[in-house]
Amino acid sequence: MGREASASLFITIGSEMPVQTPDSEKNSAAQNVEFPPPKHFINGEWTNPDSGAVTDSIDPSNETAHTQIAAGNEKDVDIAVQAAAAAFQSDSWRRMAPAKRAQVLWKMAELIDTNRANLAVCESLDTGKTAFDAGKIEIPLVAEIFRYYAGWVTKAEGGVVPLPGNSLGLTLREPVGVCGMITPWNFPMLLAAWKVAPALACGNAIVLKPSEQTSLTSLWMAKIGQEAGLPPGVFNVVTGSGSGVGTPLVRHQEVQKISFTGSTEVGRMIQRESAETLKRVTLELGGKSPNIIFGDADIPAALRGAASGIFYNKGEVCAAGSRLLVERSIYEEVLEGITAIAAKTTVGYPLAEGTRMGPVCNQDQYEGVLEWIRKGTEEGARLIAGGQSLRNEVGGGKGFFISPTVFADVSPDSAIAQEEIFGPVLAVIPFDEPEDALKIAHSTRYGLAAAVWTRDVGRALSMARDLRAGTVWINAYNLYDPGLPFGGFGESGFGRDLGKDALAAYTETKSVWVNLD
Numbered sequence: 001m002g003r004e005a006s007a008s009l010f011i012t013i014g015s016e017m018p019v020q021t022p023d024s025e026k027n028s029a030a031q032n033v034e035f036p037p038p039k040h041f042i043n044g045e046w047t048n049p050d051s052g053a054v055t056d057s058i059d060p061s062n063e064t065a066h067t068q069i070a071a072g073n074e075k076d077v078d079i080a081v082q083a084a085a086a087a088f089q090s091d092s093w094r095r096m097a098p099a100k101r102a103q104v105l106w107k108m109a110e111l112i113d114t115n116r117a118n119l120a121v122c123e124s125l126d127t128g129k130t131a132f133d134a135g136k137i138e139i140p141l142v143a144e145i146f147r148y149y150a151g152w153v154t155k156a157e158g159g160v161v162p163l164p165g166n167s168l169g170l171t172l173r174e175p176v177g178v179c180g181m182i183t184p185w186n187f188p189m190l191l192a193a194w195k196v197a198p199a200l201a202c203g204n205a206i207v208l209k210p211s212e213q214t215s216l217t218s219l220w221m222a223k224i225g226q227e228a229g230l231p232p233g234v235f236n237v238v239t240g241s242g243s244g245v246g247t248p249l250v251r252h253q254e255v256q257k258i259s260f261t262g263s264t265e266v267g268r269m270i271q272r273e274s275a276e277t278l279k280r281v282t283l284e285l286g287g288k289s290p291n292i293i294f295g296d297a298d299i300p301a302a303l304r305g306a307a308s309g310i311f312y313n314k315g316e317v318c319a320a321g322s323r324l325l326v327e328r329s330i331y332e333e334v335l336e337g338i339t340a341i342a343a344k345t346t347v348g349y350p351l352a353e354g355t356r357m358g359p360v361c362n363q364d365q366y367e368g369v370l371e372w373i374r375k376g377t378e379e380g381a382r383l384i385a386g387g388q389s390l391r392n393e394v395g396g397g398k399g400f401f402i403s404p405t406v407f408a409d410v411s412p413d414s415a416i417a418q419e420e421i422f423g424p425v426l427a428v429i430p431f432d433e434p435e436d437a438l439k440i441a442h443s444t445r446y447g448l449a450a451a452v453w454t455r456d457v458g459r460a461l462s463m464a465r466d467l468r469a470g471t472v473w474i475n476a477y478n479l480y481d482p483g484l485p486f487g488g489f490g491e492s493g494f495g496r497d498l499g500k501d502a503l504a505a506y507t508e509t510k511s512v513w514v515n516l517d
């Protein structure tokens with residue numbers, strides 16, 4: 001979601017459009033899609049799963065299978081890790097001339113651009129995100145990330161350190177080895193790129209396990225890598241469940257690093273499991289990010305930011321601005337504005353042109369989000385927009401459609417203000433003083449992102465300094481750039497994806513003492 005893309009991101013939310021989707025439109029976009037085969041991608045080849053079993057990939061807009069993926073097990077993981085370890089040891093990749101290695105990453109970016117339309121439809125069908133969001137924002141950003149890290153291959157230098165006597169000190173940056181990667185279902189290809197591109201740039205070998213619900217674009221990414229010139233075994237994808245594939249990957253003796261994006265709960269388990277083999281671990285976990293609007297803000301811009309902060313990708317965003325903290329002087333005006341945007345945000349079939357918000361990703365999400373909405377009402381928060389299933393209205397009785405929902409007068413310590421809902425549900429909380437805003441902002445166990453809307457530069461910067469969050473946006477929300485590191489404070493995890501920081505996550509420092517006598 002780079003600068004241009006994010007400008008469009010604001011447009012995607014809150015445009016008035018019809019809800020109904022003609023059947024012709026539903027079918028045409030999906031008809032020409034090409035799916036990967038229901039196999040793993042290991043050692044440069046489509047590989048049958050050991051068990052022969054497959055799992056359905058479910059389209060959340062009609063609850064039917066659009067294709068199948070391989071259901072992996074421990075044996076598949078072992079074969080993939082052995083392939084990765086052999087590729088790493090063979091030097092085919094890590095000792096490839098840096099300029100050539102950079103070219104392979106650049107070529108991957110080009111092939112991602114060339115295949116954008118197909119990748120976007122795969123992503124939409126798997127996740128329920130709109131074709132616009134996938135095709136115009138996220139897949140182009142995937143390509144940008146590969147270009148960004150292609151640039152680093154030839155620039156990731158070590159150092160020279162002054163030593164006593166007739167000696168020379170060198171620090172070298174070496175790849176970690178076999179990196180296991182586990183990704184969630186909300187931004188399947190984008191979050192895979194956050195890990196795969198820097199790991200490849202540093203010369204590592206990879207075994208990626210995408211969420212079993214959204215594996216298609218990760219499989220395509222590996223195939224694209226092979227076409228771009230990655231040697232066999234450098235980038236492997238094993239599909240399947242968290243317990244069937246994720247756990248054996250985390251436990252495997254020959255995996256040196258685990259990079260995980262997902263829930264705080266699973267992150268904790270991964271940290272525990274990784275301790276046994278002392279793996280390096282990066283964890284990008286959940287959030288309950290505060291989006292803070294001061295009385296002097298540009299209110300229309302803040303409203304657009306508030307809406308995209310919680311309704312982009314149906315609120316299934318780790319950094320979603322799920323708590324809107326509003327200075328009391330403008331509280332009623334903001335409530336009115338956000339209600340109006342929620343009311344005209346078109347929920348519909350993801351591949352239809354007019355749709356601004358698709359269905360949430362899966363049945364558990366659908367039931368969970370509706371349960372949170374019930375809970376909010378029970379807790380005494382005031383429901384001012386949405387709050388219901390649109391399964392009948394939009395999907396003719398099928399599909400995980402939920403209306404954009406806003407609760408006002410939410411108590412900062414109530415459950416809907418504390419727990420990650422991971423859906424299109426906003427909790428609006430009034431405040432009086434900047435210190436109160438900070439106190440409320442810091443009242444959860446998370447610290448992934450935050451935003452401040454004000455025209456007062458001193459206030460903006462002092463809030464940015466004081467907020468305990470890995471990312472702080474000023475007069476903006478949900479903007480991402482490959483160069484800006486992303487990650488959490490507190491129980492939102494540790495380590496950073498993106499930017500130069502990610503190079504540190506995929507390298508070990510080696511010190512060399514040279515005696516010149």
Ligand code: NAP
Binds near residue numbers: 243287
């Ligand atoms: P999740 O349930 O934690 O799953 C994430 C990944 O872990 C999936 O691939 C999952 O596999 C796998 N997994 C599940 N149990 C496992 C286990 N015991 N061992 C190893 N792997 C296991 O999270 P999710 O429901 O997919 O995603 C939503 C969460 O991700 C939210 O909490 C959100 O905040 C967080 N998130 C964080 C960021 C960030 O950058 N901080 C970004 C996006 C999302 P299966 O799905 O195949 O079972």
Ligand code: MG
């Ligand atoms: Mg899950």
